Amino acid sequence: MNFDLSEEQVILRDALAGYLSHHWDQQRHNQGGVPARKALWDGIAGELGLMAIAVPERAGGSGGGLDDIMVVAQELGRCLALDGFIPTVAYGGNLFTATGDLARLETIASGAMVLALAHAETGLLPDGRAVATTVTDTGLTGVKVMVAGAQLASHVIVSAMEPGQTAYSLYLVPNDAPGIARQDFNMIDGQPSSELTLGGVAVGADMRIGAAGAGPDLHRRAADIATVAHSAEAVGMMETLIRTTVDYLQGRSQFGQKLAAFQVLQHRLADMVLHLEDARSMLFQTVLADQGDRDGFERAVTGMKVKVAEALRFVSQQAVQLHGGMGITDELMVGHFFKRAMTVNEAYGGPAAFRKRYEKSLG
């Protein structure tokens, strides 16, 4: 047994960390909006070739696995960077690998394709097999809400029902396709997001991903891979949060001593680390699980999500608390991590949805 990163992975991680330290800072994160995010995307895709990480070699990728996605996502989490990575590389990459779509995998690998998922129609991500959006002779019609990253995306993945089907299909739609009306806003973590009104968007034969009605199965597998990536991101975020908090407590004095000298705060930090290490163990378990064993993998992913979400919630809330008034400001990054923690936890359905699947998986 060995849980160390490979030599290549260490090089990859350090290269990404180096790149981010030069090209991504708090200013760009907070105020940069869409242009700063786009520039980071192009830079990382062009200079580091990171979008190719999990694309199979036969499609021009580096053929990496879930462990490589983990390495990248964790590093991104440490710096709150590149929100488009997971929907594109983890979610989209899995979809197109599942359907054997080499051409689209190539566009992911090159960095030309940036994806956003247009699935939810209410606040709750559809967990079943049906959605309200339809695809008929007149095209795609419906409203998709909370489409994170739509303003940056080259394409959106839309779930919609074909006539006569009881389960939805997934479509890859160019973001600038006629008939898409986008209403833009921000999410609390600063991510540009949108509501999409699809008013009869023309659907070409090659736009469907996989078979008619295959959407729910394809989506669930891809969302589970994306959830592993988000959990790695969460681990990176918690590492930064804990480090930042310790530094703060060691630097600030009240009552004539360093805050870090108060035992109750020492124990709080210890609890934060205990949560982090639970999360890391669950992440390793899932990354190393056999994806061919559908039930086993599902149990690993869903259980991981429950523990990671619990950990991220605790760590982010306590990091704010221990910073005192400074923790609630827009000025320090701890508040931005707090808000990102909320969106990471909610991604792909939120902890409660995963808890139910985990409980069911126990038989």
Place this chain on the structure above:
Amino acid sequence: MDARLGDTHVRFRQEVRAFLDRELTGDIREGARRQAGIAADPSVGVAWQKKLNAHGWGAPAWPKEYGGTGWDAAQRQIFDEECIRAGAPSVWVSGLQLLGPVVMRFGTSEQKAFFLPRILDSEHYWAQGFSEPGSGSDLASLQMPAVRDGDDYVVSGTKIWTSHAHWANWIFLLVRTEKTANKRDGITFMVTPADAPGITVQPIISMSGEHETNQVFFDNVRIPVRYRIGAEGQGWDIAKYLLEFERSGAYAALSQSYLDIARRNARIPDPVTGERLWDDPCFRRDYADAQLRVTAQSWTEKRVISALSSGKNAGDALASILKVRGTEAQQASFEVSVTSLGAFGMADQREALRPGSNTPPIGPEGALQPTARHLNGRAASIYGGSNEIQRNILFRFIADGRIP
């Protein structure tokens, strides 16, 4: 033991409800719906305060002789609860709840005559300048010097977290008039107009994007001696007296109102499947946990009221218990109200929340407040003496054998 309210209090509740039905007009209610922080925007809060005052209800906690209502503790609680239930704006507390009692207790008759009526009719809008960058939890270590020069004190330094200072026309301050062996001894309480030469206010933006609090800089600001409240060196005792008022409050009612929002949101059926989050056992468990916290808190609040009504002092221990459990109950309720929105809880509602905004929220109507409340609500376990500090205080009571 008897938890029922007496007839007079039952009638009083009806009277308050009737008043709120009548006076809480659409525009004020709409303004209040856009409040996600500690208090309403002054454009809303002051209008409401003027209405309350016109009705003789401007100062629920003040004795009659100073223009207050003279209500007992139970009436005050009923009033707070009904206001929150009806969706009234929260009036900014610094003048009414904090400075007012201080002036009544420690002020000269001139100070009483000058300040109290102006607090009542909102002519004076107050900010609290206690905390400094180096003195938060350890407030007594505060440094800002005030040096006597003829009939003035000259004050230089900085205060931080001065909430609503950008709207205030007066600020009350703790300053250091003497370097003493015991740092609590050299502290003095004084007040100054916010537009005195040498004062600059710099905004601090919170993580919810709101501008509620500030850093205030004092550059050789002259404060006349007549604006000192109490004696030199008496500031710490005054601050302790004031903080008792800051720490008590009706936490349960606000928490309950967010549980109600959560319940309404969760009962909206999914248009495709007809399913409701309300029927989801995971959500129901979180909701029930928060509800239990709120229920326990509301009964703790009743006990405090009952003790106060029978003339007993609630005392520091109960004030700390109220504060810790009250803020925890609030935070749990705000969080459940966010959960009830699913993905819509992740939308930044800044545009819709702007005072006077006509922008609808992203998602259902019930999505307007919860997320910003949840973000702002994290501060409640930090300000007014953090929950860690409150637990330290509680331990001293336990160690002394005063509780349980």
